[in-house]
Amino acid sequence: MSHGDISDCKGCHLAKFRYVPFCHSSIKSHAPLDLFQSNIWGPSPVPTKDGSMYYVCFGDDFTRFYWEYLMTQQVYARFTMMMETRFGKKIKIFMPDSTGEYTFSPFLDLLTSHGTVAQLSCTNTQKNGVAEQKHRFIDLLTET
Numbered sequence: 001m002s003h004g005d006i007s008d009c010k011g012c013h014l015a016k017f018r019y020v021p022f023c024h025s026s027i028k029s030h031a032p033l034d035l036f037q038s039n040i041w042g043p044s045p046v047p048t049k050d051g052s053m054y055y056v057c058f059g060d061d062f063t064r065f066y067w068e069y070l071m072t073q074q075v076y077a078r079f080t081m082m083m084e085t086r087f088g089k090k091i092k093i094f095m096p097d098s099t100g101e102y103t104f105s106p107f108l109d110l111l112t113s114h115g116t117v118a119q120l121s122c123t124n125t126q127k128n129g130v131a132e133q134k135h136r137f138i139d140l141l142t143e144t
Contacts, residue, residue: 033089035061035119038096040071061095076107080114095119 029035042054054071058079069075084090094116096102103120111118 029060029062029093032060032062033083033087033091035093035095036091037061038094038102040101042071077110080116090114091116093117093119
């Protein structure tokens with residue numbers, strides 16, 4: 001086990017410690033839709049009626065309000081259109097984790113076309129921790 005690696009630490013697992021420590025982000029939201037966090041959860045142990053097995057949550061960092069959706073190909077485009085229609089503003093910064101779900105070129109191009117800055121959080125940290133907490137709650141509900 002190398003310095004900073006908690007994968008084999010029995011005490012860390014018992015304490016439910018999941019991430020390495022990190023410095024707090026200098027990015028702050030000062031108004032709704034300034035900064036959105038997102039995370040994808042899945043696969044679900046039981047698929048939905050139409051076969052979906054993944055969920056995505058989008059959370060406003062300022063208000064801490066979260067939206068949870070079944071994962072589809074157009075979910076982000078539809079979500080941003082809804083935000084613009086309801087609030088008359090565009091999402092300024094989109095902060096998903098950098099584990100790969102959001103790092104493919106077509107999605108980054110979509111963000112750029114909407115005028116949104118992609119700010120990927122660091123891998124194995126909890127920079128988008130509120131989004132991660134929402135999905136840990138889903139994990140608890142699905143454990144049997």
